[in-house]
Amino acid sequence: xxxxxxxxxxxxxxxxxxxxxxxxxxxxxxxxxxxxxxxxxxxxxxxxxxxxxxxxxxxxxxxxxxxxxxxxxxxxxxxxxxxxxxxxxxxxxxxxxxxxxxxxxxxxxxxxxxxxxxxxxxxxxxxxxxxxxxxxxxxxxxxxxxxxxxxxxxxxxxxxxxxxxxxxxxxxxxxxxxxxxxxxxxxxxxxxxxxxxxxxxxxxxxxxxxxxxxxxxxxxxxxxxxxxxxxxxxxxxxxxxxxxxxxxxxxxxxxxxxxxxx
Amino acid sequence: xxxxxxxxxxxxxxxxxxxxxxxxxxxxxxxxxxxxxxxxxxxxxxxxxxxxxxxxxxxxxxxxxxxxxxxxxxxxxxxxxxxxxxxxxxxxxxxxxxxxxxxxxxxxxxxxxxxxxxxxxxxxxxxxxxxxxxxxxxxxxxxxxxxxxxxxxxxxxxxxxxxxxxxxxxxxxxxxxxxxxxxxxxxxxxxxxxxxxxxxxxxxxxxxxxxxxxxxxxxxxxxxxxxxxxxxxxxxxxxxxxxxxxxxxxxxxxxxxxxxxxxxxxxxxxxxxxxxxxxxxxxxxxxxxxxxxxxxxxxxx
Numbered sequence: 200x201x202x203x204x205x206x207x208x209x210x211x212x213x214x215x216x217x218x219x220x221x222x223x224x225x226x227x228x229x230x231x232x233x234x235x236x237x238x239x240x241x242x243x244x245x246x247x248x249x250x251x252x253x254x255x256x257x258x259x260x261x262x263x264x265x266x267x268x269x270x271x272x273x274x275x276x277x278x279x280x281x282x283x284x285x286x287x288x289x290x291x292x293x294x295x296x297x298x299x300x301x302x303x304x305x306x307x308x309x310x311x312x313x314x315x316x317x318x319x320x321x322x323x324x325x326x327x328x329x330x331x332x333x334x335x336x337x338x339x340x341x342x343x344x345x346x347x348x349x350x351x352x353x354x355x356x357x358x359x360x361x362x363x364x365x366x367x368x369x370x371x372x373x374x375x376x377x378x379x380x381x382x383x384x385x386x387x388x389x390x391x392x393x394x395x396x397x398x399x400x401x402x403x404x405x406x407x408x409x410x411x412x413x414x415x416x417x418x419x420x421x422x423x424x425x426x427x428x429x430x431x432x433x434x435x436x437x438x439x440x441x442x443x444x445x446x447x448x449x450x451x452x453x454x455x456x457x458x459x460x461x
Numbered sequence: 462x463x464x465x466x467x468x469x470x471x472x473x474x475x476x477x478x479x480x481x482x483x484x485x486x487x488x489x490x491x492x493x494x495x496x497x498x499x500x501x502x503x504x505x506x507x508x509x510x511x512x513x514x515x516x517x518x519x520x521x522x523x524x525x526x527x528x529x530x531x532x533x534x535x536x537x538x539x540x541x542x543x544x545x546x547x548x549x550x551x552x553x554x555x556x557x558x559x560x561x562x563x564x565x566x567x568x569x570x571x572x573x574x575x576x577x578x579x580x581x582x583x584x585x586x587x588x589x590x591x592x593x594x595x596x597x598x599x600x601x602x603x604x605x606x607x608x609x610x611x612x613x614x615x616x617x618x619x620x621x622x623x624x625x626x627x628x629x630x631x632x633x634x635x636x637x638x639x640x641x642x643x644x645x646x647x648x649x650x651x652x653x654x655x656x657x658x659x660x661x662x663x664x665x666x667x668x669x670x671x672x673x674x675x676x677x678x679x680x681x682x683x684x685x686x687x688x689x690x691x692x693x694x695x696x697x698x699x700x701x702x703x704x705x706x707x708x709x710x711x712x713x714x715x716x717x718x719x720x721x722x723x724x725x726x727x728x729x730x731x732x733x734x735x736x737x738x739x740x741x742x743x744x745x746x747x748x749x750x751x752x753x754x755x756x757x758x759x760x761x762x
Contacts, residue, residue: 202578208570209587212650215567215643216594222615223605235613276498283494287487295495298502304696304750306704306742308719313509316516316732336506339498367480397598399707403723413600417707420604430608433601440596444589 269334277342311404325407342387349383536737557702576657637713648697656690689757
């Protein structure tokens with residue numbers, strides 16, 4: 200049968216991608232604190248224990264704060280950069296895109312170290328803002344890419360029509376440009392939020408002694424006592440990763456509807 | 462419609478006049494829009510990179526362990542002269558290269574199936590399935606492997622099941638290569654899929670009409686056309702492996718450039734040495750990006 204080999208290879212790769220995630224999900228229900236397989240006794244008690252863990256709750260709050268802050272900064276800076284690069288021809292225009300991609304292209308450890316050296320040199324205390332500074336730096340490009348791609352697909356003439364009809368620059372942005380790029384902004388924001396929420400390498404350099412969720416996992420996964428709670432957090436994060444996929448699907452449906460309206 | 466309402470809501474005169482004036486002055490507009498992003502990146506990011514680069518030429522006072530802000534090449538001399546640092550650097554680059562090759566090999570069949578065999582809903586579902594792991598926490602995926610590879614864990618159990626009770630990967634170099642390959646695989650599948658999807662079917666038919674068997678068509682027609690996509694995927698797999706220091710620490714006993722940098726900076730406090738060593742992945746990545754650009758990676762991104 201033609202393509203049988205391909206089918207098997209495709210199935211094998213999917214198994215390779217999903218088996219580890221499936222196995223870690225099972226471990227969250229392991230009554231034993233050890234890691235031995237197969238699991239013999241099952242329980243759901245670790246979920247309650249994880250929920251009551253104050254350090255973990257603080258880490259979650261800090262992660263949400265950092266991700267929200269980075270997303271807001273990324274939205275503002277990414278949109279501004281996309282607007283100016285899309286609309287104008289000016290000296291250094293190509294450099295702007297390069298500059299925004301640089302934090303992703305360079306190894307995270309370089310970005311982390313560089314920021315750490317700066318904070319130390321100027322005696323900046325480690326707070327949620329130092330984390331945001333690190334995360335926003337590599338999140339801007341996700342918003343920028345999404346927004347500029349949308350702008351390239353839409354026509355500039357509708358903005359010109361708005362101005363011709365007497366709208367000011369601000370009104371044109373509010374009533375014409377913004378609705379066009381809205382779904383691109385949401386997609387970029389989702390990506391930025393997820394990137395920030397998950398980031399660990401840059402964060403180890405910009406958090407000081409603060410713990411985000413990934414840092415909490417990193418600090419606790421070697422402690423046998425904490426292992427069941429780490430497993431629960433892992434399952435929580437896996438489930439959380441389904442959320443953007445669901446939202447993205449809703450979004451593309453709304454997006455095509457919005458596209459029809461404009 | 463909103464467009465009809467907009468002018469009626471009209472902003473106060475001064476604001477409107479300001480906006481009109483601004484609209485006439487392109488330079489002012491560009492400057493206003495550009496100032497926040499370029500300010501952020503220019504000051505916070507490039508400034509930090511500059512401080513890091515400059516500190517690579519400072520040194521740690523051997524007596525007080527304080528950083529002396531005097532120019533020296535000692536850090537680079539130490540790095541170039543010591544076989545330990547050279548081994549770490551070569552190991553990091555070597556593993557990044559092996560992981561990239563493994564990912565290319567694993568990505569091809571599934572990308573080909575997605576692009577040329579699957580259609581409609583199956584293709585959409587496969588696309589989502591390949592994309593989803595990228596949204597799943599990096600640390601969770603490494604941790605899952607740490608559990609799988611652990612003593613008496615699922616993998617040891619599996620080896621026992623197939624009659625190899627003495628085989629155990631444990632936390633080793635091989636384990637690290639497997640985990641890296643696992644982590645970055647979607648980054649390779651997606652560009653290759655996009656590249657394969659772009660090839661017009663007529664090209665493959667022409668090749669078949671001219672008497673080429675499917676193997677020949679694959680080698681002589683398909684492969685050359687997806688080189689840019691493979692190069693684009695390689696940028697991700699290579700760069701992400703090169704800069705990682707968490708995975709080596711969790712599933713192997715070896716050190717990467719990142720581990721040495723992190724320890725020199727955090728544990729020993731020798732920021733100048735760490736900064737000097739951190740220039741290695743930057744230089745390697747620069748060379749790698751130039752190579753990949755020649756293969757057309759940036760057109761395929």
